[in-house]
Amino acid sequence: MMIQLFHLTKVHPSGVKVLEDAFLTVAEGAFVVLAGENRAGKSTLLRILAGEDKPTSGRALIHQKDPYALSPKEKREWQSLNGFIFPDLKLFPDKTVEENVLFPLRVRGSFEADPKAPVAQLLERAGLGAKAGQKPADLSAAEQRMGVALRAMVFKPRLLLADDPFAGMDEKSARTLWKLFAELHKAGTTVFLSLQRPEDLASAGDLLNETRVQMVHLKERQLWPVGVGE
Amino acid sequence: MMNALARFFYVLGEGLRQMLRSKGLSAAVIVTVAAALFQLSIFLGLDRVLDRALSSAQENFQLVVFLSSSAKGADRDRVQSLLGADARVASVKVVTRDEALAEFRQDPEIDQMIQALGENPLPDSFDVTVKKEAVGHVEDLVALLKKDPQVDEVSYGKGQFEALSRMLALVRWVGAGLGGLIFLAALFIISNTLTLSLWARREDLALMNRLGAPSWMRWGPYLWEGFLQGFLGALLVCAFLALFHLSAGWLLRVFGGFTELMDLPLSDWVGLDLTLCALGAALGALGASLALRKKWVWEVQ
Numbered sequence: 001m002m003i004q005l006f007h008l009t010k011v012h013p014s015g016v017k018v019l020e021d022a023f024l025t026v027a028e029g030a031f032v033v034l035a036g037e038n039r040a041g042k043s044t045l046l047r048i049l050a051g052e053d054k055p056t057s058g059r060a061l062i063h064q065k066d067p068y069a070l071s072p073k074e075k076r077e078w079q080s081l082n083g084f085i086f087p088d089l090k091l092f093p094d095k096t097v098e099e100n101v102l103f104p105l106r107v108r109g110s111f112e113a114d115p116k117a118p119v120a121q122l123l124e125r126a127g128l129g130a131k132a133g134q135k136p137a138d139l140s141a142a143e144q145r146m147g148v149a150l151r152a153m154v155f156k157p158r159l160l161l162a163d164d165p166f167a168g169m170d171e172k173s174a175r176t177l178w179k180l181f182a183e184l185h186k187a188g189t190t191v192f193l194s195l196q197r198p199e200d201l202a203s204a205g206d207l208l209n210e211t212r213v214q215m216v217h218l219k220e221r222q223l224w225p226v227g228v229g230e
Numbered sequence: 231m232m233n234a235l236a237r238f239f240y241v242l243g244e245g246l247r248q249m250l251r252s253k254g255l256s257a258a259v260i261v262t263v264a265a266a267l268f269q270l271s272i273f274l275g276l277d278r279v280l281d282r283a284l285s286s287a288q289e290n291f292q293l294v295v296f297l298s299s300s301a302k303g304a305d306r307d308r309v310q311s312l313l314g315a316d317a318r319v320a321s322v323k324v325v326t327r328d329e330a331l332a333e334f335r336q337d338p339e340i341d342q343m344i345q346a347l348g349e350n351p352l353p354d355s356f357d358v359t360v361k362k363e364a365v366g367h368v369e370d371l372v373a374l375l376k377k378d379p380q381v382d383e384v385s386y387g388k389g390q391f392e393a394l395s396r397m398l399a400l401v402r403w404v405g406a407g408l409g410g411l412i413f414l415a416a417l418f419i420i421s422n423t424l425t426l427s428l429w430a431r432r433e434d435l436a437l438m439n440r441l442g443a444p445s446w447m448r449w450g451p452y453l454w455e456g457f458l459q460g461f462l463g464a465l466l467v468c469a470f471l472a473l474f475h476l477s478a479g480w481l482l483r484v485f486g487g488f489t490e491l492m493d494l495p496l497s498d499w500v501g502l503d504l505t506l507c508a509l510g511a512a513l514g515a516l517g518a519s520l521a522l523r524k525k526w527v528w529e530v531q
Contacts, residue, residue, distance in 0.1 A: 052440070080442030089441075092434055094251055106240065107443050109233060151441075 001064075002028045002159055002190040003049060005223070008058035010044055018044050020221040021058070026192065028158075031185050031211050033201060034194040036218035042194040043086075045218060046163045049192065050084055051075060062159065080107055083152030083189075085162035091136040091147050098123065098132040100147055104155045122150055126176055142169045149177055153184050160184060162193035166200045178204040182211055241446065245454030248431070255427045256459055259420050263463025263513055264470075266416030267506050271467055273405030274505060278498045280398040287394055288365045291386070293358040295375055298382040299351075305380040306354050312378070313356060318364035318371050323357040330355060353382060413513065420517030424456055428521055435527070453518045460514020464507040475499065 003026035010019040018041030026032055036042050047053035048060055051067030059066060063081065070078055083104075091100045101119050123129045126146050128139075136144050149165055160181075166174045182204075185191045195201055215226035249256045295313070297306060306324065313322045330352040335341040344350070360368055372384045428435070438448050521527070 076439070076442045076444060078442075079440065084440065089437065090433075092437065094247070094434075103443075104441060107441060107447065109237075 002026050002030065002062065003192065004059075004061040006059045006061075008048070008060060009056045010041070010048065010053070011056045012044075017221060019048075019055070019218075019223075022221065022223045024216065024223045026190065026214070028190055029185075029188060030190055030192075030214050031181075031208075032190075032192045032214045032216055034192065034216050034218060035198065036194075038196065040218045041221070042196075042218055043163050045223075046086070046161050046192070046194055050082065050086070050161050051079065080104075081158045083155070083157035083160040085145075085149050085152045085160070085165045085193075087163060087167065089148055091144055091151070093136055096133050096135060097128055097139065097147050100136070101150045101154050104151055108155055119154060122154060126150055126180065127173065142173055145169060146173060146177065149180070153180060153189075156184065156187055157189055159190045159192065162191070164194055164196045166203070167196065171203055174200065174203045175205065175207065178207045182207050185211055237446065241450035241454055244451035245458060248427075248451055249455045249458060252427050252430060255423055255430075256455075259423050259456075259459040259514065259517070260463045260466065262416055262419045262423065263460050263510050264466040266412050266513065267464055267467045267510055268470070269412050270405075270409050270509065271471060271502065271506055273401065273409055274502055275494075276401050277398070277405060278494055278502060280394070280401055282494065282498070284394050284398050285362075287387075288362045291360045291362075291365045291368065293356075293360060293368070293372065293375075293384055293386045295356040295358060295381060296383045296385070297354045298380050299353050301354060301380040309375075309378060309380065310356065313358055313375075316371065316374075318361055318367065320359045320361045322359075325355045325357060327352045327354050413509075416513055417517055417520065420456070420460070420513060421520040424452070424518050424521040425524055427455075428452065428524075428527060432526075449522055452522060453515055456514040456516075456518025456521075457511050458514065460510040460512065460517070461507060462510075463514070464510025467506055467510075468503040471499070471502070 003024065005022060005024040008019050008022040008024075009017070011017045034042050034045065044053060048055050049062060051062075051070075054068050060068075063078070065078055067075060067078055091097070092103065095103070098116070098119060101123065102116070105119075120129065120132065123132050126149075128143060128146060128150070131139060131143065136147065139147065145165065145168060149162070152160060152162070162181075165177060169177065181191055181193070217224045217226060295309065297309065301309075306326075310322060310324060313319050327350055331344065331350045334352065335344060360371070364371070368386065372386065375381050375384050435448060
């Protein structure tokens with residue numbers, strides 16, 4: 001299993017409870033879309049899965065490992081297996097778009113000139129080819145989001161966690177990103193993404209025809225696979 | 231191997247880029263290092279000059295052994311053999327009473343005094359050059375010579391030599407003390423300046439950590455940046471010293487200043503430059519590693 005959540009409860013410091021004794025199992029290679037109302041706790045759940053927000057109680061296992069029980073070094077190694085697309089994960093302001101996308105490959109020890117070719121290809125496909133040499137400040141917000149997404153996908157992570165990745169994107173960009181997600185999933189990555197607006201799923205169109213999407217609703221502090229809680 | 235080399239160049243490139251990105255802070259560190267090293271260079275230069283002077287005094291350390299007026303030619307030969315056989319003696323030159331008289335008479339006043347006396351009052355003597363490594367044990371040799379009944383007096387520049395040794399020791403102690411304080415003060419300033427630089431990039435640091443960047447990738451460029459800034463500060467001082475050496479030397483000679491500094495051989499100047507570069511690089515790298523140990527830096531992650 002890629003993700004296993006047991007008796008997961010999360011109470012924010014403000015006292016707001018967003019998860020209460022929640023359970024979830026996600027198989028390796030699954031494509032999960034997490035839906036829920038605004039402020040339901042989707043982002044909190046994704047941050048828990050990313051090892052960035054410790055649950056109040058219960059246990060989260062990702063790749064059979066509890067990220068909150070790892071040493072800092074082990075945690076960095078664990079993090080390097082996953083790709084994250086979070087709203088607060090910006091691009092490095094002083095690196096070019098290409099350098100930003102190359103960064104995870106550097107982290108993983110790849111310093112040859114070779115990775116530049118696939119990165120250039122990826123940027124081209126995402127519509128950022130012409131802006132590869134520019135700094136993030138020269139990009140629109142949507143382009144920056146696309147850059148963050150490419151950085152999270154370039155190294156073909158085992159698990160991709162994406163929190164509302166289509167926010168601020170036009171339909172064309174959103175479709176491009178869906179396409180990249182579908183390809184990544186096909187290559188074996190487990191994709192777990194949250195959607196703020198249901199219409200974002202519609203923008204995928206036929207791109208997910210060959211993908212078995214597992215819908216999960218976060219509702220009343222519980223995780224409901226679609227069809228069970230509706 | 232290629233990957234290790236590529237990582238190394240990555241760290242070098244990132245450090246250089248970071249340095250150029252925050253030009254103001256980098257300039258502050260470079261100037262601080264240069265100011266500290268310039269003060270240290272004064273002590274280091276003085277140390278070299280005194281060391282050279284002491285070394286020269288050691289190399290040319292001489293005793294003058296005066297025989298008694300009753301000493302015969304056989305006594306002179308015996309003492310000469312004694313000195314010649316001594317392992318501490320580098321060379322012995324006999325100065326007969328007639329040779330000594332001839333030398334003294336070159337001064338007209340002394341010549342008149344000797345004419346008045348009517349006879350040569352000077353004894354035979356020996357100019358003895360002591361080996362450099364035996365200078366510290368010269369008193370044993372003097373004591374041995376004084377035991378000889380035909381040796382009247384042994385004269386040597388003990389006071390001058392000891393004064394020079396004491397001055398060198400003093401300069402070294404004061405230099406080490408003040409130099410240490412200057413080094414620590416500079417370290418404190420550099421560490422705080424580099425902390426500012428880290429603070430300005432705290433979001434990048436947190437981001438790198440969240441992307442799983444290993445330690446060498448996060449900290450390597452900062453250490454290299456500190457090293458480089460320290461080294462550049464040292465180069466600034468070296469350039470200043472070279473300029474001083476080239477342009478101010480004649481001034482010192484004309485106005486009779488501290489010409490000993492200008493007379494130092496090139497190897498000493500190069501040695502001074504290398505010492506300053508090593509100190510500068512150490513200062514920068516240490517300052518950077520101290521900055522990286524700040525509590526908030528660890529909390530950022």
